[in-house]
Amino acid sequence: MKRLLVATLALGALTGLAGCSNVRPLYGSVALPGGAAPVNERMRYVDVALMEGRVGQKIRNELEFGLSHGGETPKPLYRLDIRYTDNSTPVGVEKQTNIPAGYLVTLNASYALTDIATGKTLTYGNSFANAAYDATNQRFANVRAARDAENRAATVIAQDIRTKIAVFLATHGS
Template sequence: MSSRDPIDRRRVLTRALGLLGLGAAAPLLAACSNVRPLYGSLDGTGGPAAKMTHIDLALADSRVSQRVRNELIFAFYGGGEPEKPAYRLNLRITDSSLPLGIERLETTPSAYLVQLNASFVLVDMASDKTILTGTSFANVSYDFSQQRFANVRAQRDAENRAANQIAVDIRTKIAAYFATHG
């Protein structure tokens, strides 16, 4: 095999281009030094996750609101109540159910859409000032059948899935706030 082999030249050229690409990417990677974890911290203080353990949630006024509240309690501090609440989270949740599809030969819906809309306000309890407001929504569908109990369970399951989506979204927004505002 001689050094003038075309396969050998391609390997050398490919290797050289790869090294050149790595050399060009190094400054770009160095510019990404502002990347940090959302729920943790680089200095070991816990970051946003530690601050979220001090959020007290207002009482709920409906089953779906209670489900969102329970999901947030579990996400913030694993259950129970916060030890030293420094923040209060007020939730307002509205829900509706809309028919999606209509059976061709009947006038009964074949599927429904559960819509949950949530607005939240995070208040600093020491100063009684609003530090964060936001909204979230979730749309979840479920099939409608001729069985009454199955329909009730399907709607409740859809509401629970929507409540979980809203809780995850609210938690992410609060964590992002604490990550950027210390």
């Protein structure tokens, strides 16, 4: 009886692993099935459109570096358009001063990846990020804390969009 249980568990484990034959690293350097270039190479061909505002520029810079790894970008095949909104909400109030004790910065972004040659939208989606900061009675400290929170949220947005673009490129051959 014990042998049967062990054999059944072993067979179940092997059956579960059989479905993993197509698992590969997302950012691996091996060519994809069908001869498509590796995802890291294909991401270099994404041109991130200009964005307005300091936060928009931070998102764009993070994406530019994340997609090309700081290297030179060849002639782009894809264009990535991003629109974002930001909001800062007080999240607590000091009892004696009736002044907010902290804020929550929220960024919402929508993106679309377009094939430059055809003008066809290949994929699109949304991303969001929150970052909190404490408020003090020092104005410069509050400005700096708000900017740091915006930077943290912008980095999260850029990383999320980069991952979504990488998944799209990995699952859709060239």
